[in-house]
Amino acid sequence: MEGDKSIGGAPAGLGMSVGRLEAFSDGVLAIVITLLILEIKVPAGHEGTLGSALAGQWPQYAAFLLSFLIVGIIWLNHHATINLLQRTDHTVQVLNLLLLLPVTVLPWPTALLAEYTHEGTPGDQRVAVLVYGLTSSAMAATFNVLWRYILRHPELHKPQVTTELLAVRNRRYNVGLLVYPVATVIGLVSVPLFLVLMLALALLYLLPTPDVRT
Amino acid sequence: MEGDKSIGGAPAGLGMSVGRLEAFSDGVLAIVITLLILEIKVPAGHEGTLGSALAGQWPQYAAFLLSFLIVGIIWLNHHATINLLQRTDHTVQVLNLLLLLPVTVLPWPTALLAEYTHEGTPGDQRVAVLVYGLTSSAMAATFNVLWRYILRHPELHKPQVTTELLAVRNRRYNVGLLVYPVATVIGLVSVPLFLVLMLALALLYLLPTPDVRT
Amino acid sequence: MEGDKSIGGAPAGLGMSVGRLEAFSDGVLAIVITLLILEIKVPAGHEGTLGSALAGQWPQYAAFLLSFLIVGIIWLNHHATINLLQRTDHTVQVLNLLLLLPVTVLPWPTALLAEYTHEGTPGDQRVAVLVYGLTSSAMAATFNVLWRYILRHPELHKPQVTTELLAVRNRRYNVGLLVYPVATVIGLVSVPLFLVLMLALALLYLLPTPDVRT
């Protein structure tokens, strides 16, 4: 049967199930979104009051919130994409791992951004923005590689997936591909500007609109 | 079909499944409840015996236990709420992420509270209580936002959900909304009092009563 | 219907599902068993070779291995127990949280034991053994509380659960209740003896025998 062969040569029912792909990815995404808080430290040996010490940590809160939202968005998009599949193949699995790579990396540029927003030289701040921007752009890029592979393999789709739905999503993900690199280039001017811009884009994305709800 | 459209425009079977919403949220809750212990340090370079050094760390144990119970309670309520749904929509997903935000933040005010119970000035202690109180109040508030959205969207419910069940739960969650802010205001007087009060309320909540078992 | 009422007053299908209880508990157990390695440090600024520095860390490896095995055993027993259920109630959920409390605590006495095996005074070593012993005994005790509640509530069981199976398991878990306290008392003599004894007991437990395989 051709249906069997398309699952990487394994007989039907022995390929990677969609459920386990989701469970593993959900695990990674849930852990990353929860580990982010470990980068926010309790002030120790601070001068002045605890209140002012906490207020001085605002770049840490902004970087945390931004990464929380980015991981949340990737989770929503990931589910919406994997949910189109009725089965997977070896390439989907490897491309999914490729997407999880920048996702697991994210806590590190988050800490970098938080650390250098205040104290770094302008040059160091640009490096921090660049590393964060590259990581988030890599998330968008690897997500799109996975998306395009799925787009081109209708034999993996559930029967109710329509070309209209695929076209709407494709436009939306193509836009998403541009957002992070553009924000990064703008952000090279200043870290606070980068944080505000990225936060605004993430919040905008989460607001429901007729288009983005599909 | 109207049923299809209500899943954010996606054809039936392609919206976010309730199962994956639960799996991701369970992952986040399980990780937060397990990360809390990382804030309790092994005494190093202590004077006197290890026994007395460990005894001196009691605020860390109290803060750990309190946060463990609060996350446990949120998990019970979250499951009881999501379990009413037979499907979700974009808003449920975004409101669920909104609830997970203060949940993932909790290890940080927990460490803050543990650190400043003993050693801080009275002013610093009030700040620590305030940050902890605001985080736990934000958990209750975002939970109630999610709850009220679900309450007002019966088209998402399983058929066996009754208005009586919803009314009982609604009264209970409304009370829950008041508990953390009130305890926080009382707790501004002293951190130990705050810990005792919050622990008592959490334990009271977990005890089964005819009302709270629904 | 009586069947409905037994799920804490909620209509059928709206109580806590066994699946979500397992998923949350599996999450906590998987995280604890994986966090243990974070307590083993990379030697920095050591005298002599890296090889000898690593060899000197043996108490850390022994404590890690012991806690890994204890969490693994709890996971096996937890699954075997929850798998008897076809539904849960509020008490099962709260008792399950009670069991997860010492489970999440375990990384801390593990670090304590590793730290004080070598360097502590004899008194400090006894305290470290005692804290570890109390935590593992609390795991066995809370597991038995959960077990006994389930034992006494046959209305929660799957139909194929037999009284013979329950009797075999009950004997085995009663023995398990004694193991940790007895090992702790013996271990007050010396930490290495405690580690060897506990490791031997854990390995013995994992070996398949006709009795323990049920």
Place this chain on the structure above:
Amino acid sequence: MEGDKSIGGAPAGLGMSVGRLEAFSDGVLAIVITLLILEIKVPAGHEGTLGSALAGQWPQYAAFLLSFLIVGIIWLNHHATINLLQRTDHTVQVLNLLLLLPVTVLPWPTALLAEYTHEGTPGDQRVAVLVYGLTSSAMAATFNVLWRYILRHPELHKPQVTTELLAVRNRRYNVGLLVYPVATVIGLVSVPLFLVLMLALALLYLLPTPDVRT
């Protein structure tokens, strides 16, 4: 009934389900792959620019990437293997725990390798390679123990598992058993060579070929 007895003496439906074995293992693998980033530190108090400080950390990135890929490969192989089963027994569960032991250990040799690639003496570097090589070899070895047990117990297999499929996989896993020890011996010459060789092997493995896709 014979079917019942084969599940470790427990009546049908009460043995460890394949699903929970997968869920727990997925949890551990997802956590390990996500914890790896915690070993990469944000440069603090560095001389020169942040850019050059980050560039100097390349061994940390290489070690992270290698461990990410190794855990990803183990996850793919683990799923492909467990997915052959329609039920498990006590031995599968214990052998699965045995496999998870070196998996949870991996973040530690990863940190060791990253730390000593640059700064260690040649002798210390060899020790770091050796510990990493032993851990990854232990992962391959324990995986093969689990695999061979499953290979020899066809009564646990799904009906569609064919001897041809088992033979193809067996050849492949036998090769995998040799890869890590051989790379370790070669790597004793130099840590960078070890990193390059291991990375190349991991990437080669992930590329789809007719043979490895089954």
